[in-house]
Amino acid sequence: MPNLELDKLLLSRGDDGRAIPGSIAYWYSDFWTYIQLIVETIFMALTATIIGAAAAFLLCFPAARNLAPNSVIFLLSRRFMEICRGVPEILYALVLVFAIGIGPLAGVVAIAIHTAGALGKLFAEVNENASLRPVEGIRGVGGNWFEEMRYGVPQVMPNFVSYTLLRFEINVRASSIVGFVGAGGIGTELNRVISLYSDDRVVAVLLLIVLTVTLIDLLSERLRTHFIGKEHFA
Template sequence: MTQSTIRLPDHQIELLSAGYRQELAKRRQMTLIGAVILALAVLLSGFVAEVRPGVLFENIGKFTSYFGRIFYLDNGALVFSDIGEWFWGFWKWGKQLVDTLLIAYLGTLFGAIFAFLICFSAAINLTPKAGIRFAARRYLEFCRTVPEIVFALIFVVAFGLGPVPGVLAIMIHTIGALGKLFSEVVENIDMKPVEGIIASGGTRWQSIRYGVLPQVLPNFASYALLRFEINVRGASVMGFVGAGGIGQDLIEAIRKFYYSDVSAILLMIIATVMIIDIGTERLRHRLTTMEQGR
Protein backbone atom coordinates (compact mmCIF):
# COMPACT_ATOMS: atom_id res chain seq x y z
CA MET A 1 0.00 0.00 0.00
CA THR A 2 1.42 3.31 -1.03
CA GLN A 3 1.14 6.42 1.12
CA SER A 4 0.71 9.81 -0.44
CA THR A 5 2.04 12.98 1.13
CA ILE A 6 -0.18 16.03 0.96
CA ARG A 7 1.77 19.05 -0.23
CA LEU A 8 0.42 22.53 0.23
CA PRO A 9 0.42 24.93 -2.68
CA ASP A 10 3.49 27.11 -2.99
CA HIS A 11 1.64 30.32 -2.16
CA GLN A 12 0.35 28.85 1.14
CA ILE A 13 3.81 27.59 2.06
CA GLU A 14 5.24 31.02 1.38
CA LEU A 15 2.49 32.65 3.44
CA LEU A 16 3.15 30.34 6.42
CA SER A 17 6.92 30.81 6.10
CA ALA A 18 6.48 34.58 6.08
CA GLY A 19 4.38 34.42 9.23
CA TYR A 20 7.00 32.22 10.93
CA ARG A 21 9.81 34.60 9.97
CA GLN A 22 7.77 37.54 11.22
CA GLU A 23 7.13 35.90 14.61
CA LEU A 24 10.78 34.89 14.87
CA ALA A 25 11.87 38.46 14.12
CA LYS A 26 9.50 39.79 16.81
CA ARG A 27 10.91 37.36 19.35
CA ARG A 28 14.49 38.31 18.50
CA GLN A 29 13.56 41.98 18.74
CA MET A 30 12.00 41.48 22.18
CA THR A 31 15.09 39.57 23.32
CA LEU A 32 17.34 42.37 22.09
CA ILE A 33 15.21 45.00 23.82
CA GLY A 34 15.31 42.98 27.06
CA ALA A 35 19.10 42.66 26.84
CA VAL A 36 19.47 46.41 26.29
CA ILE A 37 17.19 47.20 29.23
CA LEU A 38 19.13 44.79 31.43
CA ALA A 39 22.46 46.34 30.40
CA LEU A 40 21.14 49.84 31.11
CA ALA A 41 19.80 48.72 34.49
CA VAL A 42 23.19 47.22 35.39
CA LEU A 43 25.01 50.40 34.35
CA LEU A 44 22.53 52.60 36.24
CA SER A 45 22.74 50.49 39.40
CA GLY A 46 26.54 50.54 39.18
CA PHE A 47 26.54 54.31 38.82
CA VAL A 48 24.15 54.83 41.75
CA ALA A 49 26.17 52.40 43.91
CA GLU A 50 29.38 54.20 42.89
CA VAL A 51 30.94 51.06 41.42
CA ARG A 52 34.16 52.05 39.70
CA PRO A 53 35.61 49.37 37.39
CA GLY A 54 38.77 51.45 37.01
CA VAL A 55 39.44 51.25 40.74
CA LEU A 56 38.90 47.48 40.61
CA PHE A 57 41.40 46.91 37.81
CA GLU A 58 43.84 49.37 39.30
CA ASN A 59 43.99 47.55 42.65
CA ILE A 60 43.46 43.96 41.53
CA GLY A 61 47.16 43.32 42.05
CA LYS A 62 46.87 44.08 45.77
CA PHE A 63 44.17 41.43 46.05
CA THR A 64 46.24 38.70 44.40
CA SER A 65 49.42 39.74 46.23
CA TYR A 66 47.70 39.26 49.60
CA PHE A 67 46.97 35.63 48.77
CA GLY A 68 50.60 35.26 47.78
CA ARG A 69 51.81 36.59 51.13
CA ILE A 70 49.73 34.26 53.30
CA PHE A 71 51.82 31.33 52.12
CA TYR A 72 55.09 32.77 53.45
CA LEU A 73 56.41 32.82 57.01
CA ASP A 74 57.88 35.92 58.63
CA ASN A 75 61.37 34.79 57.64
CA GLY A 76 60.39 34.68 53.98
CA ALA A 77 60.29 30.89 53.67
CA LEU A 78 57.28 29.01 52.34
CA VAL A 79 54.87 27.86 55.02
CA PHE A 80 55.25 24.24 53.86
CA SER A 81 58.94 24.34 54.76
CA ASP A 82 58.21 24.55 58.51
CA ILE A 83 54.82 23.10 59.45
CA GLY A 84 55.51 23.54 63.16
CA GLU A 85 56.11 27.27 62.76
CA TRP A 86 53.13 27.59 60.44
CA PHE A 87 50.71 25.93 62.90
CA TRP A 88 52.33 27.24 66.05
CA GLY A 89 48.89 27.99 67.55
CA PHE A 90 47.26 24.73 66.49
CA TRP A 91 45.95 23.78 69.95
CA LYS A 92 44.72 27.28 70.73
CA TRP A 93 43.01 27.57 67.36
CA GLY A 94 41.67 24.04 67.71
CA LYS A 95 39.99 24.94 70.99
CA GLN A 96 38.41 28.00 69.40
CA LEU A 97 37.35 25.89 66.42
CA VAL A 98 35.56 23.55 68.83
CA ASP A 99 33.82 26.61 70.30
CA THR A 100 32.77 27.56 66.76
CA LEU A 101 31.32 24.09 66.18
CA LEU A 102 29.43 24.25 69.48
CA ILE A 103 28.05 27.68 68.61
CA ALA A 104 26.84 26.35 65.26
CA TYR A 105 25.45 23.19 66.86
CA LEU A 106 23.48 24.96 69.59
CA GLY A 107 22.24 27.64 67.20
CA THR A 108 21.08 24.98 64.74
CA LEU A 109 19.49 22.82 67.44
CA PHE A 110 17.46 25.60 69.08
CA GLY A 111 16.64 27.18 65.73
CA ALA A 112 15.38 23.85 64.35
CA ILE A 113 13.19 23.30 67.43
CA PHE A 114 11.50 26.71 67.13
CA ALA A 115 11.21 26.35 63.34
CA PHE A 116 9.52 22.99 63.90
CA LEU A 117 6.98 24.56 66.24
CA ILE A 118 6.20 27.48 63.91
CA CYS A 119 6.21 25.78 60.49
CA PHE A 120 2.78 24.16 60.91
CA SER A 121 1.21 27.57 61.48
CA ALA A 122 2.83 28.86 58.28
CA ALA A 123 1.57 25.97 56.11
CA ILE A 124 -1.59 26.78 54.16
CA ASN A 125 -2.92 23.21 54.22
CA LEU A 126 -2.81 23.00 58.03
CA THR A 127 -3.67 26.60 58.96
CA PRO A 128 -6.73 27.86 57.12
CA LYS A 129 -6.86 31.06 59.24
CA ALA A 130 -5.14 33.70 57.13
CA GLY A 131 -4.26 35.92 60.11
CA ILE A 132 -2.27 33.24 61.93
CA ARG A 133 -0.58 32.15 58.71
CA PHE A 134 0.30 35.75 57.82
CA ALA A 135 1.85 36.41 61.25
CA ALA A 136 3.88 33.18 61.18
CA ARG A 137 5.23 33.81 57.69
CA ARG A 138 6.13 37.44 58.35
CA TYR A 139 7.96 36.43 61.53
CA LEU A 140 9.96 33.82 59.62
CA GLU A 141 10.77 36.41 56.96
CA PHE A 142 12.06 38.81 59.60
CA CYS A 143 14.26 36.14 61.17
CA ARG A 144 15.95 35.16 57.91
CA THR A 145 16.10 38.63 56.32
CA VAL A 146 18.24 40.37 58.94
CA PRO A 147 21.87 39.17 58.51
CA GLU A 148 23.34 37.03 61.26
CA ILE A 149 26.18 39.50 61.80
CA VAL A 150 23.65 42.26 62.58
CA PHE A 151 21.94 40.09 65.19
CA ALA A 152 25.37 39.26 66.61
CA LEU A 153 26.25 42.95 66.94
CA ILE A 154 22.99 43.62 68.77
CA PHE A 155 23.46 40.69 71.15
CA VAL A 156 27.10 41.61 71.83
CA VAL A 157 25.89 44.98 73.08
CA ALA A 158 23.21 43.30 75.18
CA PHE A 159 25.08 40.30 76.58
CA GLY A 160 28.74 41.22 76.13
CA LEU A 161 31.53 39.38 74.34
CA GLY A 162 31.44 35.59 74.16
CA PRO A 163 29.65 32.71 72.46
CA VAL A 164 26.14 33.57 73.71
CA PRO A 165 25.57 36.34 71.11
CA GLY A 166 26.77 33.99 68.38
CA VAL A 167 24.39 31.22 69.43
CA LEU A 168 21.44 33.61 69.57
CA ALA A 169 22.25 35.19 66.21
CA ILE A 170 22.56 31.84 64.45
CA MET A 171 19.46 30.53 66.21
CA ILE A 172 17.26 33.40 65.00
CA HIS A 173 18.48 33.18 61.42
CA THR A 174 18.02 29.40 61.49
CA ILE A 175 14.43 29.78 62.68
CA GLY A 176 13.63 31.86 59.61
CA ALA A 177 15.45 29.66 57.11
CA LEU A 178 14.33 26.27 58.41
CA GLY A 179 10.82 27.50 59.18
CA LYS A 180 10.39 28.41 55.52
CA LEU A 181 11.76 25.06 54.31
CA PHE A 182 9.78 23.05 56.87
CA SER A 183 6.51 24.77 55.98
CA GLU A 184 7.04 24.05 52.27
CA VAL A 185 7.62 20.38 53.07
CA VAL A 186 4.40 20.33 55.10
CA GLU A 187 2.46 21.96 52.27
CA ASN A 188 3.46 19.12 49.91
CA ILE A 189 2.34 16.19 52.07
CA ASP A 190 -0.48 13.78 51.29
CA MET A 191 -3.48 15.17 53.19
CA LYS A 192 -5.51 11.92 53.18
CA PRO A 193 -4.04 10.62 56.49
CA VAL A 194 -4.65 14.01 58.11
CA GLU A 195 -8.23 14.18 56.86
CA GLY A 196 -8.85 10.63 58.04
CA ILE A 197 -7.65 11.39 61.59
CA ILE A 198 -9.76 14.57 61.78
CA ALA A 199 -12.82 12.75 60.40
CA SER A 200 -12.48 10.10 63.11
CA GLY A 201 -12.50 12.76 65.85
CA GLY A 202 -8.80 13.47 66.25
CA THR A 203 -7.51 16.86 67.33
CA ARG A 204 -5.23 19.15 65.32
CA TRP A 205 -2.13 18.02 67.23
CA GLN A 206 -3.07 14.36 66.86
CA SER A 207 -3.43 14.84 63.11
CA ILE A 208 0.02 16.45 63.04
CA ARG A 209 1.55 13.75 65.22
CA TYR A 210 0.18 10.75 63.34
CA GLY A 211 -0.65 12.17 59.91
CA VAL A 212 2.05 14.75 59.19
CA LEU A 213 5.20 13.86 61.12
CA PRO A 214 5.72 10.39 59.58
CA GLN A 215 5.76 12.05 56.15
CA VAL A 216 8.02 15.02 56.92
CA LEU A 217 10.55 13.95 59.57
CA PRO A 218 13.21 12.60 57.14
CA ASN A 219 13.11 15.84 55.14
CA PHE A 220 13.15 17.92 58.31
CA ALA A 221 16.28 16.12 59.51
CA SER A 222 17.92 16.47 56.10
CA TYR A 223 17.31 20.22 55.98
CA ALA A 224 18.52 20.61 59.58
CA LEU A 225 21.80 18.86 58.72
CA LEU A 226 22.24 21.07 55.66
CA ARG A 227 21.62 24.14 57.80
CA PHE A 228 24.23 22.96 60.29
CA GLU A 229 26.84 23.00 57.51
CA ILE A 230 25.86 26.57 56.65
CA ASN A 231 25.89 27.63 60.30
CA VAL A 232 29.43 26.30 60.79
CA ARG A 233 30.58 28.74 58.13
CA GLY A 234 28.48 31.50 59.67
CA ALA A 235 29.82 30.82 63.17
CA SER A 236 33.37 31.16 61.82
CA VAL A 237 32.82 34.88 61.24
CA MET A 238 30.82 35.55 64.40
CA GLY A 239 34.11 36.26 66.14
CA PHE A 240 34.60 39.29 63.87
CA VAL A 241 32.21 41.18 66.16
CA GLY A 242 33.27 39.46 69.39
CA ALA A 243 30.64 36.70 69.35
CA GLY A 244 33.09 33.90 70.15
CA GLY A 245 34.77 31.22 68.09
CA ILE A 246 37.83 31.09 65.88
CA GLY A 247 36.75 34.21 64.04
CA GLN A 248 38.25 36.35 66.82
CA ASP A 249 41.76 35.11 66.11
CA LEU A 250 41.17 35.22 62.36
CA ILE A 251 40.15 38.87 62.31
CA GLU A 252 43.05 39.72 64.64
CA ALA A 253 45.51 38.01 62.30
CA ILE A 254 44.04 39.87 59.33
CA ARG A 255 44.21 43.25 61.04
CA LYS A 256 47.77 42.74 62.29
CA PHE A 257 48.98 41.31 58.95
CA TYR A 258 49.99 37.93 60.40
CA TYR A 259 49.86 36.39 56.96
CA SER A 260 50.89 32.84 57.80
CA ASP A 261 48.43 32.75 60.71
CA VAL A 262 45.64 33.74 58.33
CA SER A 263 46.41 30.85 55.99
CA ALA A 264 46.74 28.36 58.87
CA ILE A 265 43.39 29.35 60.43
CA LEU A 266 41.65 29.37 57.06
CA LEU A 267 43.03 25.93 56.28
CA MET A 268 41.74 24.57 59.59
CA ILE A 269 38.28 26.05 58.95
CA ILE A 270 38.18 24.67 55.41
CA ALA A 271 39.25 21.20 56.55
CA THR A 272 36.63 21.19 59.31
CA VAL A 273 33.86 22.28 56.96
CA MET A 274 34.88 19.63 54.42
CA ILE A 275 34.70 16.88 57.04
CA ILE A 276 31.30 18.08 58.21
CA ASP A 277 30.05 18.31 54.63
CA ILE A 278 31.07 14.73 53.91
CA GLY A 279 29.53 13.40 57.12
CA THR A 280 26.23 15.26 56.84
CA GLU A 281 25.98 14.45 53.14
CA ARG A 282 26.05 10.74 53.91
CA LEU A 283 23.46 11.18 56.64
CA ARG A 284 21.20 13.16 54.31
CA HIS A 285 21.47 10.48 51.63
CA ARG A 286 20.52 7.80 54.15
CA LEU A 287 17.51 9.82 55.27
CA THR A 288 16.47 10.41 51.66
CA THR A 289 16.81 6.70 50.91
CA MET A 290 14.67 5.88 53.93
CA GLU A 291 12.01 8.30 52.74
CA GLN A 292 11.99 6.85 49.21
CA GLY A 293 11.85 3.28 50.47
CA ARG A 294 9.07 3.95 52.95
Protein backbone atom coordinates in the same frame (compact mmCIF):
# COMPACT_ATOMS: atom_id res chain seq x y z
CA MET B 1 49.48 37.80 49.91
CA PRO B 2 51.61 36.38 52.69
CA ASN B 3 55.25 35.64 52.14
CA LEU B 4 55.37 32.08 51.03
CA GLU B 5 59.04 31.25 51.22
CA LEU B 6 59.26 27.62 50.46
CA ASP B 7 62.68 27.07 51.97
CA LYS B 8 61.57 28.39 55.31
CA LEU B 9 58.26 26.53 55.27
CA LEU B 10 59.44 23.25 56.63
CA LEU B 11 61.99 24.39 59.16
CA SER B 12 61.47 23.05 62.61
CA ARG B 13 62.07 25.11 65.69
CA GLY B 14 65.28 27.07 65.94
CA ASP B 15 67.97 26.82 68.56
CA ASP B 16 66.25 29.06 71.08
CA GLY B 17 63.11 26.95 70.97
CA ARG B 18 61.04 29.60 69.23
CA ALA B 19 59.56 28.96 65.83
CA ILE B 20 61.16 30.71 62.91
CA PRO B 21 58.91 33.19 61.11
CA GLY B 22 57.82 31.78 57.76
CA SER B 23 57.70 28.15 58.74
CA ILE B 24 54.58 26.13 59.20
CA ALA B 25 55.50 25.69 62.81
CA TYR B 26 55.24 29.41 63.22
CA TRP B 27 51.95 29.56 61.42
CA TYR B 28 50.45 27.08 63.78
CA SER B 29 52.17 27.97 66.99
CA ASP B 30 48.84 28.62 68.50
CA PHE B 31 47.62 25.33 67.16
CA TRP B 32 46.08 24.11 70.36
CA THR B 33 44.10 27.33 70.76
CA TYR B 34 42.91 26.99 67.21
CA ILE B 35 41.71 23.47 67.76
CA GLN B 36 39.81 24.52 70.84
CA LEU B 37 38.20 27.35 68.94
CA ILE B 38 37.27 25.09 66.06
CA VAL B 39 35.63 22.68 68.45
CA GLU B 40 33.77 25.57 70.04
CA THR B 41 32.71 26.72 66.59
CA ILE B 42 31.30 23.33 65.71
CA PHE B 43 29.42 23.04 68.97
CA MET B 44 28.02 26.53 68.52
CA ALA B 45 26.67 25.47 65.15
CA LEU B 46 25.25 22.26 66.58
CA THR B 47 23.41 23.94 69.42
CA ALA B 48 22.15 26.71 67.17
CA THR B 49 20.92 24.22 64.59
CA ILE B 50 19.06 22.15 67.18
CA ILE B 51 17.39 25.16 68.76
CA GLY B 52 16.61 26.74 65.40
CA ALA B 53 15.20 23.51 64.01
CA ALA B 54 12.99 23.05 67.08
CA ALA B 55 11.62 26.56 66.69
CA ALA B 56 11.15 26.02 62.96
CA PHE B 57 9.30 22.78 63.66
CA LEU B 58 6.89 24.54 65.97
CA LEU B 59 6.35 27.39 63.52
CA CYS B 60 6.04 25.42 60.32
CA PHE B 61 2.57 24.07 61.01
CA PRO B 62 0.82 27.39 61.50
CA ALA B 63 2.91 28.74 58.65
CA ALA B 64 1.62 26.22 56.12
CA ARG B 65 -1.26 27.54 54.12
CA ASN B 66 -3.12 24.24 54.13
CA LEU B 67 -2.58 23.48 57.81
CA ALA B 68 -2.97 26.82 59.56
CA PRO B 69 -6.07 27.05 61.74
CA ASN B 70 -6.88 30.53 60.46
CA SER B 71 -5.36 33.17 58.22
CA VAL B 72 -4.28 35.55 60.98
CA ILE B 73 -2.08 32.93 62.58
CA PHE B 74 -0.78 31.97 59.16
CA LEU B 75 0.22 35.51 58.27
CA LEU B 76 1.77 36.19 61.65
CA SER B 77 3.91 33.07 61.57
CA ARG B 78 5.04 33.71 58.03
CA ARG B 79 5.98 37.32 58.73
CA PHE B 80 7.82 36.32 61.88
CA MET B 81 9.83 33.73 59.98
CA GLU B 82 10.65 36.23 57.27
CA ILE B 83 12.02 38.66 59.79
CA CYS B 84 14.19 35.96 61.33
CA ARG B 85 15.45 34.96 57.92
CA GLY B 86 15.86 38.33 56.32
CA VAL B 87 18.41 39.74 58.70
CA PRO B 88 21.82 38.14 58.13
CA GLU B 89 23.27 36.28 61.09
CA ILE B 90 26.20 38.59 61.48
CA LEU B 91 23.91 41.52 62.04
CA TYR B 92 22.02 39.64 64.76
CA ALA B 93 25.39 38.71 66.20
CA LEU B 94 26.46 42.32 66.24
CA VAL B 95 23.38 43.41 68.13
CA LEU B 96 23.53 40.47 70.51
CA VAL B 97 27.17 41.05 71.30
CA PHE B 98 26.20 44.52 72.29
CA ALA B 99 23.31 43.26 74.38
CA ILE B 100 24.84 40.34 76.21
CA GLY B 101 28.53 40.84 75.71
CA ILE B 102 31.27 39.15 73.80
CA GLY B 103 31.23 35.38 73.72
CA PRO B 104 29.77 32.39 71.93
CA LEU B 105 26.27 32.81 73.32
CA ALA B 106 25.64 35.77 71.03
CA GLY B 107 26.71 33.67 68.06
CA VAL B 108 24.58 30.71 69.03
CA VAL B 109 21.44 32.77 69.47
CA ALA B 110 22.06 34.79 66.30
CA ILE B 111 22.48 31.66 64.20
CA ALA B 112 19.54 29.99 65.91
CA ILE B 113 17.24 32.87 65.06
CA HIS B 114 18.27 32.91 61.42
CA THR B 115 17.99 29.12 61.23
CA ALA B 116 14.48 29.21 62.67
CA GLY B 117 13.41 31.49 59.84
CA ALA B 118 15.23 29.68 57.05
CA LEU B 119 14.28 26.15 58.10
CA GLY B 120 10.80 27.26 59.03
CA LYS B 121 10.16 28.42 55.49
CA LEU B 122 11.49 25.17 54.01
CA PHE B 123 9.50 23.06 56.45
CA ALA B 124 6.35 25.02 55.75
CA GLU B 125 6.78 24.47 52.02
CA VAL B 126 7.19 20.74 52.57
CA ASN B 127 4.03 20.78 54.65
CA GLU B 128 2.15 22.58 51.94
CA ASN B 129 3.03 19.82 49.50
CA ALA B 130 1.98 17.05 51.83
CA SER B 131 -1.21 15.11 51.34
CA LEU B 132 -4.05 16.32 53.52
CA ARG B 133 -5.85 13.00 53.61
CA PRO B 134 -4.36 11.65 56.83
CA VAL B 135 -5.02 15.02 58.45
CA GLU B 136 -8.66 14.80 57.46
CA GLY B 137 -8.74 11.25 58.76
CA ILE B 138 -7.67 12.48 62.17
CA ARG B 139 -10.18 15.29 62.06
CA GLY B 140 -12.86 12.72 61.27
CA VAL B 141 -12.16 10.73 64.44
CA GLY B 142 -12.53 13.82 66.58
CA GLY B 143 -8.96 15.03 66.95
CA ASN B 144 -8.20 18.68 67.64
CA TRP B 145 -5.77 20.78 65.62
CA PHE B 146 -2.72 19.65 67.58
CA GLU B 147 -3.63 16.01 67.17
CA GLU B 148 -4.17 16.54 63.46
CA MET B 149 -0.62 17.87 63.20
CA ARG B 150 0.91 15.26 65.47
CA TYR B 151 -0.66 12.25 63.78
CA GLY B 152 -1.57 13.48 60.33
CA VAL B 153 1.73 14.98 59.28
CA PRO B 154 4.62 12.63 60.26
CA GLN B 155 5.03 11.79 56.57
CA VAL B 156 7.26 14.81 56.18
CA MET B 157 9.94 13.78 58.66
CA PRO B 158 12.66 12.55 56.24
CA ASN B 159 12.58 15.86 54.40
CA PHE B 160 12.85 17.75 57.66
CA VAL B 161 15.88 15.78 58.73
CA SER B 162 17.57 16.27 55.39
CA TYR B 163 17.05 20.02 55.42
CA THR B 164 18.26 20.24 59.00
CA LEU B 165 21.51 18.46 58.20
CA LEU B 166 22.03 20.79 55.25
CA ARG B 167 21.43 23.72 57.55
CA PHE B 168 24.02 22.39 59.98
CA GLU B 169 26.63 22.60 57.24
CA ILE B 170 25.71 26.19 56.51
CA ASN B 171 25.65 27.03 60.19
CA VAL B 172 29.19 25.77 60.70
CA ARG B 173 30.23 28.26 58.07
CA ALA B 174 28.25 30.99 59.73
CA SER B 175 29.60 30.26 63.19
CA SER B 176 33.15 30.50 61.93
CA ILE B 177 32.42 34.04 60.86
CA VAL B 178 30.30 35.51 63.62
CA GLY B 179 33.35 35.51 65.83
CA PHE B 180 34.58 38.36 63.73
CA VAL B 181 32.21 40.67 65.58
CA GLY B 182 32.97 39.03 68.87
CA ALA B 183 30.41 36.28 68.98
CA GLY B 184 32.70 33.37 69.67
CA GLY B 185 34.36 30.63 67.70
CA ILE B 186 37.30 30.72 65.37
CA GLY B 187 36.16 34.03 63.95
CA THR B 188 37.46 35.85 67.00
CA GLU B 189 40.91 34.51 66.28
CA LEU B 190 40.57 35.57 62.67
CA ASN B 191 39.74 39.06 63.75
CA ARG B 192 42.69 39.10 66.07
CA VAL B 193 45.27 37.95 63.58
CA ILE B 194 43.98 40.30 60.92
CA SER B 195 44.31 43.26 63.20
CA LEU B 196 47.82 42.09 64.02
CA TYR B 197 48.65 42.21 60.32
CA SER B 198 50.10 38.79 60.66
CA ASP B 199 49.54 37.48 57.16
CA ASP B 200 50.87 34.03 57.79
CA ARG B 201 48.58 33.51 60.67
CA VAL B 202 45.63 34.83 58.69
CA VAL B 203 46.25 32.25 55.99
CA ALA B 204 46.69 29.60 58.62
CA VAL B 205 43.37 30.36 60.22
CA LEU B 206 41.61 30.66 56.89
CA LEU B 207 42.95 27.31 55.79
CA LEU B 208 41.80 25.76 59.00
CA ILE B 209 38.32 27.18 58.52
CA VAL B 210 38.08 25.94 54.94
CA LEU B 211 39.27 22.52 56.01
CA THR B 212 36.76 22.27 58.81
CA VAL B 213 33.89 23.37 56.63
CA THR B 214 34.81 20.89 53.92
CA LEU B 215 35.02 18.03 56.41
CA ILE B 216 31.67 18.88 57.93
CA ASP B 217 30.17 19.11 54.44
CA LEU B 218 31.40 15.62 53.60
CA LEU B 219 30.19 14.21 56.90
CA SER B 220 26.79 15.77 56.54
CA GLU B 221 26.43 14.50 52.99
CA ARG B 222 27.28 10.99 54.15
CA LEU B 223 24.71 11.22 56.92
CA ARG B 224 22.07 12.55 54.58
CA THR B 225 22.45 9.85 51.95
CA HIS B 226 22.49 7.22 54.68
CA PHE B 227 19.35 8.60 56.21
CA ILE B 228 17.44 9.09 52.97
CA GLY B 229 18.55 5.70 51.74
CA LYS B 230 17.36 4.07 54.92
CA GLU B 231 14.00 5.79 54.66
CA HIS B 232 13.45 4.64 51.14
CA PHE B 233 14.12 1.04 51.95
CA ALA B 234 12.12 1.06 55.20
